[in-house]
């Protein structure tokens with residue numbers, strides 16, 4: 388970020404030295420700095436507006452306790468609101484269901500769904516000691532099915548075959564049956580993505596969701612999409628009861644704003660971050676740490 392939030396706020400705090408109470412103009416100045424910093428971090432405008440409104444509500448009418456300066460009070464309001472928006476701490480995959488626990492992967496083409504499916508398989512095998520099966524319901528791109536086969540092998544998981552002449556519902560039924568009969572703990576279902584949001588695609592994934600009743604429905608989104616991530620997130624959230632987000636390609640995103648936007652729009656936690664193209668390039672997302680990063 389060119390001039391991060393912490394720098395901006397500390398400059399402002401200096402101008403408030405010697406004051407004993409927060410004035411309306413202090414609040415306005417602070418809101419302007421917060422707005423600029425969030426926009427520079429590529430947080431989407433509607434999300435910035437909501438954030439500013441919440442901070443403003445809290446800042447106006449805030450009593451200043453004698454041990455703190457008005458500047459310190461304002462900074463702490465911003466920090467708390469940022470943490471609250473981003474979510475706190477970490478939240479792992481929920482597997483609390485009768486096995487096989489189904490995890491449905493949703494997102495646009497190129498977001499990193501297939502790569503993330505395999506990364507997640509590896510995570511669940513190594514960290515949660517689970518027996519994991521993957522399957523691709525992407526019947527439009529034979530290459531996608533082959534790609535999942537390759538990366539699943541790298542992850543040390545098992546792959547269930549599917550083919551472009553099958554229907555996604557057929558594939559899902561066969562995969563879940565196989566997973567049950569062979570005592571898999573988890574079935575990861577990779578789905579088709581398009582380059583843009585598409586009604587047919589949304590109807591298809593909605594039907595898959597109804598059929599599979601997944602314990603987790605993860606929205607996979609490219610952090611480098613920045614502001615565009617918001618529209619995608621909104622469309623998927625309106626179609627599916629999402630349970631979590633995987634923010635991919637965080638390694639290529641220096642600004643970090645997509646996390647805030649996507650978290651706010653979907654209302655569900657960001658569970659993982661993709662940090663490289665490699666099979667082990669998946670990290671449990673730490674909201675506090677990321678809030679610190681946006682804060683600078």
Ligand code: GDP
Pocket residue numbers: 494495496497498499500501502503580635636637638639660661662663664668
């Ligand atoms: P899908 O179309 O959603 O299944 O996307 P893919 O899994 O095929 O990924 C698209 C491209 O993004 C591939 O070249 C991946 O290697 C790359 N990719 C996925 N996740 C990450 C990540 O976290 N970091 C980086 N740098 N590249 C990633």
